Amino acid sequence: MSKSFVELNDVKLRYSEGDELALETTNMKIDKGEFIAVVGPSGCGKSSLLKLVSGLMPPSEGNVIVDGKEVSGPLKIVGMAFQNPTLLPWRTTLDNVLLPMEIVKPHRNRLRKHRAEYEESARKLLATVGLEGHEDKYPWELSGGMQQRASLCRSLIHEPDLLMLDEPFGALDAFTREELWDILQNLWMIKPFTVILVTHDLREAAYLADTIYVMSKRPGKILVERENTLPRPRDQETTFTQPFTDLVHELRSHIRDVREA
Amino acid sequence: MKKKLNLRKATPWLSAIGLFVLWELIVRIFNIPPYVLPTPSESIIVGWQFHEAIWMHAYHTLYTTLAGFAIAVVFGVVLGALVGSSRAIYDAANPLLVGFNSVPKVALVPVLVMWFGIGTVPAIITAFLISFFPIVVNVATGLATLEPELRDVLRSLGATRRDILIKVGFPRAMPYFFASLKVAITLAFVGSVISETVASNVGVGYLMLSASSKFNMPLVFAGLLVIAVMGIAMYEIFNVIERRSTKWANRGNPTN
Numbered sequence: 001m002s003k004s005f006v007e008l009n010d011v012k013l014r015y016s017e018g019d020e021l022a023l024e025t026t027n028m029k030i031d032k033g034e035f036i037a038v039v040g041p042s043g044c045g046k047s048s049l050l051k052l053v054s055g056l057m058p059p060s061e062g063n064v065i066v067d068g069k070e071v072s073g074p075l076k077i078v079g080m081a082f083q084n085p086t087l088l089p090w091r092t093t094l095d096n097v098l099l100p101m102e103i104v105k106p107h108r109n110r111l112r113k114h115r116a117e118y119e120e121s122a123r124k125l126l127a128t129v130g131l132e133g134h135e136d137k138y139p140w141e142l143s144g145g146m147q148q149r150a151s152l153c154r155s156l157i158h159e160p161d162l163l164m165l166d167e168p169f170g171a172l173d174a175f176t177r178e179e180l181w182d183i184l185q186n187l188w189m190i191k192p193f194t195v196i197l198v199t200h201d202l203r204e205a206a207y208l209a210d211t212i213y214v215m216s217k218r219p220g221k222i223l224v225e226r227e228n229t230l231p232r233p234r235d236q237e238t239t240f241t242q243p244f245t246d247l248v249h250e251l252r253s254h255i256r257d258v259r260e261a
Numbered sequence: 262m263k264k265k266l267n268l269r270k271a272t273p274w275l276s277a278i279g280l281f282v283l284w285e286l287i288v289r290i291f292n293i294p295p296y297v298l299p300t301p302s303e304s305i306i307v308g309w310q311f312h313e314a315i316w317m318h319a320y321h322t323l324y325t326t327l328a329g330f331a332i333a334v335v336f337g338v339v340l341g342a343l344v345g346s347s348r349a350i351y352d353a354a355n356p357l358l359v360g361f362n363s364v365p366k367v368a369l370v371p372v373l374v375m376w377f378g379i380g381t382v383p384a385i386i387t388a389f390l391i392s393f394f395p396i397v398v399n400v401a402t403g404l405a406t407l408e409p410e411l412r413d414v415l416r417s418l419g420a421t422r423r424d425i426l427i428k429v430g431f432p433r434a435m436p437y438f439f440a441s442l443k444v445a446i447t448l449a450f451v452g453s454v455i456s457e458t459v460a461s462n463v464g465v466g467y468l469m470l471s472a473s474s475k476f477n478m479p480l481v482f483a484g485l486l487v488i489a490v491m492g493i494a495m496y497e498i499f500n501v502i503e504r505r506s507t508k509w510a511n512r513g514n515p516t517n
């Protein structure tokens with residue numbers, strides 16, 4: 001019997017009546033604690049896929065099952081981060097990171113009384129992404145990369161079972177990006193949570209994911225499901241090894257086929 | 262640096278003084294009779310002669326304006342919150358609001374007089390009617406322009422509409438709200454003075470009307486100056502409040 005954490009069964013998505021499908025019959029099975037990456041051409045429905053899984057949008061056909069239950073409204077435990085950090089400019093970095101605690105149960109009822117304890121864990125998390133000493137700054141006082149780190153902390157602070165990342169490193173320089181790969185991989189290895197990462201960067205997919213899905217042009221559907229068994233923790237060295245470069249080349253040729261199709 | 266700052270502070274005063282000097286010179290050079298256009302010095306002198314009466318009327322106008330403005334703030338925030346947080350209410354209310362805003366409020370004063378009689382009540386209502394619109398629009402805009410991604414982040418944490426409104430909507434709408442107060446308070450003055458002019462026996466508007474019927478032009482202009490000064494003072498107060506309370510909206514840019 002299936003014991004997947006996330007399951008998409010013959011899911012189709014159409015934004016409005018008479019429109020072309022945004023997502024063509026899609027099936028996926030993601031295990032608990034699995035790190036998957038989705039790659040594909042622009043407009044193929046990757047962001048839509050995230051919205052379907054997190055219950056922000058219902059599928060037009062088929063169903064989405066998370067943790068054994070059919071998704072019928074927004075899940076309440078998902079962490080999300082986007083390319084745009086979307087921090088609240090009137091809150092300090094620390095307060096931005098604590099935002100989920102003000103919303104998610106049971107934390108929202110405990111926060112006032114145990115504020116110090118929550119702040120402590122937020123500070124700790126910020127330190128792991130290299131933002132020690134910046135807790136009391138406002139987002140506009142941080143660089144883009146620092147804001148993105150804070151945004152990542154905000155998506156993780158409540159220890160979500162499911163993390164949705166929509167090109168979170170897309171706007172960063174190569175060094176910061178690879179540094180954040182390591183940070184994310186570390187956090188995930190210490191206490192695995194299920195991750196769906198949407199990315200344009202094939203090296204990023206190969207570096208981070210256990211399974212990589214390649215999607216077709218609109219109407220998007222999954223064309224390739226590729227296991228990635230490179231040993232963990234992966235690091236800079238891994239990216240120079242033959243298996244890694246082979247994997248990236250293979251993914252690249254899939255994408256090329258998709259684009260030409 | 263310091264010198265530059267002082268100069269910036271002095272600029273509005275200099276321009277005001279410059280305007281008065283120019284006005285004074287034009288009247289004197291072209292020998293314009295006072296019943297057409299009095300000099301500012303004359304207006305100020307006459308204003309001082311009548312200062313007790315002016316003070317009484319100005320106080321009344323200020324009271325009327327602030328009362329109408331206060332109602333406009335409460336009403337504007339509530340309506341703005343409704344319009345800004347629900348698509349359906351927006352669709353229903355928008356044409357009505359725009360239509361209502363296009364009606365010149367002076368045309369409503371006779372109606373208000375029929376209902377409430379001559380005096381303070383129509384003036385307060387006129388001040389309210391003329392000033393609530395920008396508040397509604399700005400509050401609604403601030404609430405409605407929430408980034409969809411941020412909304413997704415919050416909803417997938419299990420946030421209710423109320424959570425989103427309190428945690429993000431209202432703080433985000435604050436700069437819009439305060440910006441609208443500056444506009445609304447000056448409009449409220451327009452409203453109360455219009456109504457006093459048409460239908461009252463107190464207030465600066467009434468004072469000016471009665472002065473002009475006695476051909477006392479300097480007193481009319483003294484009244485105008487008093488209104489202008491009150492308007493500027495109120496605008497400045499709300500300007501300061503805005504800057505103090507929404508520093509983040511300037512993203513730390515050093516705007517004086």
Ligand SMILES: Nc1ncnc2c1ncn2[C@@H]1O[C@H](COP(=O)(O)OP(=O)(O)OP(=O)(O)O)[C@@H](O)[C@H]1O
Pocket residue numbers: 015016022041042043044045046047048049218
């Ligand atoms: N709100 C919407 N209403 C109508 N159509 C939409 C909406 N959002 C997305 N679409 C369409 O659905 C398709 C998939 O969009 P989606 O945002 O999921 O693509 P994507 O794979 O994330 O693209 P990108 O890589 O550029 O972010 C696109 O062709 C887009 O035009």
Ligand SMILES: [Mg+2]
Pocket residue numbers: 046047048166
């Ligand atoms: Mg996208």
